[in-house]
Amino acid sequence: xxxxxxxxxxxxxxxxxxxxxxxxxxxxxxxxxxxxxxxxxxxxxxxxxxxxxxxxxxxxxxxxxxxxxxxxxxxxxxxxxxxxxxxxxxxxxxxxxxxxxxxxxxxxxxxxxxxxxxxxxxxxxxxxxxxxxxxxxxxxxxxxxxxxxxxxxxxxxxxxxxxxxxxxxxxxxxxxxxxxxxxxxxxxxxxxxxxxxxxxxxxxxxxxxx
Numbered sequence: 001x002x003x004x005x006x007x008x009x010x011x012x013x014x015x016x017x018x019x020x021x022x023x024x025x026x027x028x029x030x031x032x033x034x035x036x037x038x039x040x041x042x043x044x045x046x047x048x049x050x051x052x053x054x055x056x057x058x059x060x061x062x063x064x065x066x067x068x069x070x071x072x073x074x075x076x077x078x079x080x081x082x083x084x085x086x087x088x089x090x091x092x093x094x095x096x097x098x099x100x101x102x103x104x105x106x107x108x109x110x111x112x113x114x115x116x117x118x119x120x121x122x123x124x125x126x127x128x129x130x131x132x133x134x135x136x137x138x139x140x141x142x143x144x145x146x147x148x149x150x151x152x153x154x155x156x157x158x159x160x161x162x163x164x165x166x167x168x169x170x171x172x173x174x175x176x177x178x179x180x181x182x183x184x185x186x187x188x189x190x191x192x193x194x195x196x197x198x199x200x201x202x203x204x205x206x207x208x209x210x
Contacts, residue, residue, distance in 0.1 A: 022148060025140035031147060035129065038174045044071040044201035049078070052190040068193065075207040091209040105209065129167070145171050160184070 025031060046069050053062040066080035077089040087098045093109030123129050129138065135155040141148040147169040153159045161183065168178040175196050182188040 021143045022141045022146075023143070025142045025147065028140050031140065031142075032129075035169075035174055041199075042070075042072075043199045045069070045196060045198055046200060046206075047193045047196040049194070050192045051080075052192070053187075054189075055187045056185070068191075069201065069206040071201050071204065071207060075204060077206050079206070089207055089209055091204070091207045094209040096209040103210070142171070146177070147171055147174075 046067060049066060049068045051064040051066075053064075055062070063083075064080050065082045066078060069075075069077040069079070073092075075091050077087060080086040084099075087096075089096050089098075090108070093107055094105060095108055096103055096105045098104075119132070123132050129149055129151070132138070132151070135153065135158070137152040137154055139150040139152070141150070149167045149169070151165040151167070153162050153164075163182045163184050163186070165182070166180045167176060169175065170177050176193055178193070179191045180188055
C-alpha cells in the first residue's frame with residue numbers, strides 16, 4: 001500500500017517559498033469563480049513537464065521529463081520519456097504503472113485514503129481546487145503575473161505523508177505553471193508545465209488501463 005501511496009504522491013507539485021512580491025490575495029471569491037469556470041471549460045489538457053525531485057540524501061536534484069495528459073472525467077497520465085520511459089496513469093478508480101513493459105495496477109476505489117489522494121491530484125494538476133474537501137486548509141497569494149495557492153492537509157492520514165502542496169497559476173490564463181509537493185522531511189518534488197494545449201484530446205487512447 002505504501003508503494004502506491006508513494007506513486008500517487010509522486011504525481012503531486014508550485015512554489016512553497018514565494019518571492020518577495022507575493023502578497024495575500026485580495027479577492028479570493030472572484031479568483032475561485034474564475035478558476036472554476038476555467039476548469040469547467042477544460043475537457044482535456046496536454047503539456048510538457050519537467051520533474052525536479054530534491055532529496056537530502058542526494059547532492060543534486062533528480063530530473064525527469066515527459067508529457068502530462070488529462071481528460072474528463074478522472075483520467076490523468078504522466079508519461080516519462082527521460083531519463084527512462086515510465087508511465088503512471090489514473091483512469092477512474094484504476095491506477096496503473098508501466099516500467100520496462102511490466103504493468104502494475106491497483107483499485108483506488110477500495111481505499112478511502114487513496115481515493116482522496118486521486119481527488120487532490122486532479123484538483124492540483126488541473127487547477128480545480130474548489131473540488132477539494134474540508135480536509136485541506138487553503139492559503140491564497142498573488143503577484144503581478146501569478147496566483148499562488150498553498151494547500152495544507154488537515155486530515156491526519158494525509159499529513160503523515162505530505163507537509164504541503166503549492167500551486168502556481170499564470171494570472172492571465174489561469175493555467176497551472178508549477179506544482180510542488182513537500183514531504184514532512186522537507187524533501188520535495190517540483191513539476192514545471194510548459195506548452196499547454198487545451199481540448200485537443202478526442203479519445204481515451206492515452207489513458208488505457210488494462
